[in-house]
Amino acid sequence: MTNEEKYTNAFCQAFDIDADTAKGLKFQAIDAWDSVGHMGLVAQIEESFDIMLEPDDIVDLNSFEKGKELLAKYNVEFA
């Protein structure tokens, strides 16, 4: 699986949505992505890439796109 696929999959798993909905998604745009769902998403992403996000980055992770940007810091590259 590419990183892009893994990343998208983390959103799908966390919120029970399809890949099309995941792409472009923003914090609180769907009911599932509230502050409770947020920690579930963080857990999925961390597990998928075997990393641990810093609290700052957990706060800053407010959209699908922003998350990809943040993951660069953890050496997760997107083509």
Place this chain on the structure above:
Amino acid sequence: MTLDELFQIAPYSLTKTEKDATLKDILNDLTRRHYAACPEYARILDAMKFDVAQNHECGELPFLPVRLFKQFELLSVPRDEITKTLTSSGTSGQAVSKIFLNADNVRSQTKTLNEIISSFIGKQRLPLLLLDTEMIKKDRSMYSARGAGIIGFSIFGRNSTYALDAEMNIDVDKVAAFFEEHQNEPILMFGYTYMIWQFVVRALEERNISFNAQNAVLFHIGGWKKLKDQAVDALEFNRRVQERLGNVKVYNYYGMAEQLGSVFVECEHGHMHCSNYSDVIIRRSKDFSEAEIGEKGLMELLSVLPVSYPGHVLLTEDEGEILGIDDCPCGRKGKYFKIHGRIKSAELRGCSDTYERR
């Protein structure tokens, strides 16, 4: 200095002069913002003949009594922008406060809490034991202050584990397994003061069970009212927590549903501290003038965070006193204070009456 600039500096770094200037700018801007956007707020200010065009000292800004949020729905953004409606737990059995939050407000609350808490424990995320029940996050439509506090705190931890079951019984096996798994690393714990006392400390005492954490930090919030009835003070609380859980550094903190994020943490010397994001003014209940250092009075709380509701300057129903400014032996700058607890509701009616006429 703007809020974004505040996020760039350490949370207890501003000395009185710097902080007064910063808060004055931000709070006057917020006052104008809420005046323009919240009709009820504007009517209150108009009735007081308050001139929003001018910049006022922080102590001159009109304060709203917290109970106004129980009686009215006050918001400063269009309703469709509201992403969370927070309700206070309402322990007193009275009407609950409703606080309307938009995404920006939620975000700055979380960011601020992060700055404050990580200044105590660092930026690394520690294994987290939540001294509460997982049920608290089940009903997500009802965003209670208690649930919000737990979820908000979760970002500081990993492997979040809930110590209590649905009936508020401590799950001894689960807690033992948690301590076992993380015995060689620092541990973080979080909970509400009274829940910890009743369902962890007292429950473990009754069953004569102790754990032996090697290196743990506990943050707790929620107030002492019920514990005072049992004659338990902070020292006693800390001692009994340590007796049951092990080597635990205990930090109490104070905050209101009406101003989540900009919380006040008690330092190693037992003093509650204002961060760069908040301030406390003590008012004499007879005429609402500002009290001196060391003089008891009603606590007014200032926060730079509320943008979607007019909650940046609030008069609480708690009594407290300022102990000093910028000179606590712990090294943190800003005002430090002591809370004496809730005032009686009989006195309270007096102050809201006076408020109308002010």
